[in-house]
Amino acid sequence: MMDTYALLSAAMTGIGLGSMYGLTALGFYITFAVSGCVNFAQGATLMLGAVLLFTLQVKLGWSLWFAIPAALLLCGLWSALVERIAVRPFVQRQSDAWLMATVALGLILENVVLFSFGKDPRGMPASILTSGGIEFVGLRITPLQLLIPVVGFSIAFALRIGMQRSALGRAVSAVAQHREAARLMGIDVGLATTGAFALAGVFAAIAGMLIAPLYTVSAGMGTLFGIKAFAAAILGGIGNPRGVMLAGLILGVAEAMITATLGSSWTQIVSFAFVIATLAWRPHGLFGRGALKKV
Secondary structure, three states: OOHHHHHHHHHHHHHHHHHHHHHHHHHHHHHHHOOOOOOOOOOHHHHHHHHHHHHHHHOOOOOOOHHHHHHHHHHHHHHHHHHHHHHHHHOOOOOOOOOHHHHHHHHHHHHHHHHHHHHOOOOOOOOHHHHHHEEEEEEEEEEHHHHHHHHHHHHHHHHHHHHHOOHHHHHHHHHHOOOOHHHHHOOOHHHHHHHHHHHHHHHHHHHHHHOOOOOOOOOOHHHHHHHHHHHHHHHHOOOHHHHHHHHHHHHHHHHHHHHHHHOOOHHHHHHHHHHHHHHOOOOOOOOOOOOOOOO
């Protein structure tokens, strides 16, 4: 039986982890909405964000004020490149080979980082975000643990507003609703799609940067995070941005509780069994809806 302290500690860890799953899953949502495709290199992009931050800040000595924007820009450009060379050519031919192509590009990036960055995991240096903290009912909470869910849900809220009010957001929304109608309205469908992929890359990079101080930075760190984020996207209903964010939170908290009660060896077994059972019960996800078909 878990005591109150352990329960609160696990919940706090799960909220932070789940927020990152949800933020990365938002990338799956936005790319699926505009192209009908899923970028399976999203996990590798998360890893790239963490590795770039470590390299720029720790190895090259850049200030965070320069390292973070540079890493975000590079991750956005990488994801735009994925769309141009691994998605668009196959979509134009009405081929599903984009699935294998995005997986392959993710593996290529992972191996390039492995050769250049090294295979040994690296730890981010301590900062005020990880070394400070406040006491709450006997539980020490670091500023980073508070910052992660705030950033995750703030970005989800900003995405919703941006899709309604910004020029790019309206273009992306129009393309998501009907590509041909958007093209007839003068919207550059290709540019909107590339922009959506770049934005998804930025989301993954932010997630990687936020979790880097809590975990070790390595070339393989994005694989499992990417799979979990995709599970959150499917679990939440991949066409529902609020749903994927909430599903990420549910998955993260569930994982933390499983680890605290049963041990880490059971975490992946029980969490993925939970995902499978939930999808068997609700095939369109917890917050998704089945598409209407004309007969």
